[in-house]
Amino acid sequence: MAVIQQLPASVVNKIAAGEVIERPASVVKELMENALDAGATRLDVAVEQGGLELIRVVDDGCGIAADELPLAVTSHATSKLRSADDLFHVSTLGFRGEALASIAEVSRLMLRSRQSEQSAGAELEVVGGQLGPVSPCGCAVGTTIEVRQLFYNTPVRRRFLRSAQTEMGHVTEAFTRLALAHPRVHFTLRHNQRPLYELAPAEAGLARIAHFFGREVADELIWLESRDGEVRLSGFVGHPNQSRPNARMQYLFLNGRSIRDRSLAHALSEAYRGLLLTGRYPLAFLYLHMPPDLVDVNVHPTKLEVRFQDGGRIYSQLLGTLRTKFLTTDLTHRLSPAGADTAHDPSGAHDPARAEQMRGEL
Secondary structure: OOOOOOOOHHHHHHHHHHHHOOOHHHHHHHHHHHHHHOOOOEEEEEEEHHHOOEEEEEEOOOOOOHHHHHHHOOOOOOOOOOOHHHHHOOOOOOOOOOHHHHHHHOOEEEEEEEOOOOOOEEEEEEEOOEEOOOEEEOOOOEEEEEEEOOOOOOHHHHHOOOOHHHHHHHHHHHHHHHHHHOOOOEEEEEEOOEEEEEEOOOOOHHHHHHHHHOHHHHHOOEEEEEEEOOEEEEEEEOOHHHOEOOOOOEEEEEOOEEEOOHHHHHHHHHHOOOOOOOOOEOOEEEEEEOOHHHEEOOOOOOOOOOEEOOHHHHHHHHHHHHHHHHHOOOOOOOOOOOOOOHHHOHHHOOOHHHHHHHHHHO
């Protein structure tokens, strides 16, 4: 008969890593979120071989004290929670204290950090969960984390990873979501020493959307905004002519966090009913802001799913805002070729009869 026993800490961390760290993109996401929680205004991400060989994230945030470096890579150690009640008022992107410990368990990790009041920084090397000594080093204020040979000690997990090109695609998507959610932060992304993105801080999200998806897409987006009590909704949606064959260009952000929500995706589809052909999906870049106690973010291991206190209210607000916007917007214009003068192009002229018909459908 099998004997019940306590699992060693290293096994527990490997199990947690299996839930939290699925691929290199998961590492990039977790490290970027930690940097943003630290108040970073600049965040540099460098990746080699799609993240299979190296992931480096450098930020100019508040840094970590030298004597706290070992604690930073310990499971369930965090500066963001103090009691169970704090779980219902989470205002940071991370809060569980699992990510760094999970990453350190399945990689060769180097952590360097310096706080503004310190004259020098400190570094800590962790190999497969085994901590080395903390030693002084020279570094700028902020934190640098290097993750090498991800899953080197879990070969089964490493074999399930795709090609470097595929993994880099996932890394880019994780980078894109956080860069869209935080337009006032300077972001850079490099792959194999080649710069991919250099995103200067922007006051509005539209400039960043244009950088990722092109000016032609950004220029045709429709701005919307509404407020229902403490819940504020804002962002951009696409003209029906900009539809896509999948929902990949639907981005939903909650208090700076990228989320997925089937109910809100359904509200978006309902708003476009009668405006899109079957099998086509609208573009959307939507930002929700609400007090942390109105939503539970401790639902999914990767924190992609959340549970709203009043999901029906949020659904109705999104659907109503979109329908009101469409009823007051001329959706009959046609997209013109880049650079075309639509002011004198009869094909872009307003068609009152067609506009009235579309309003009737709505």
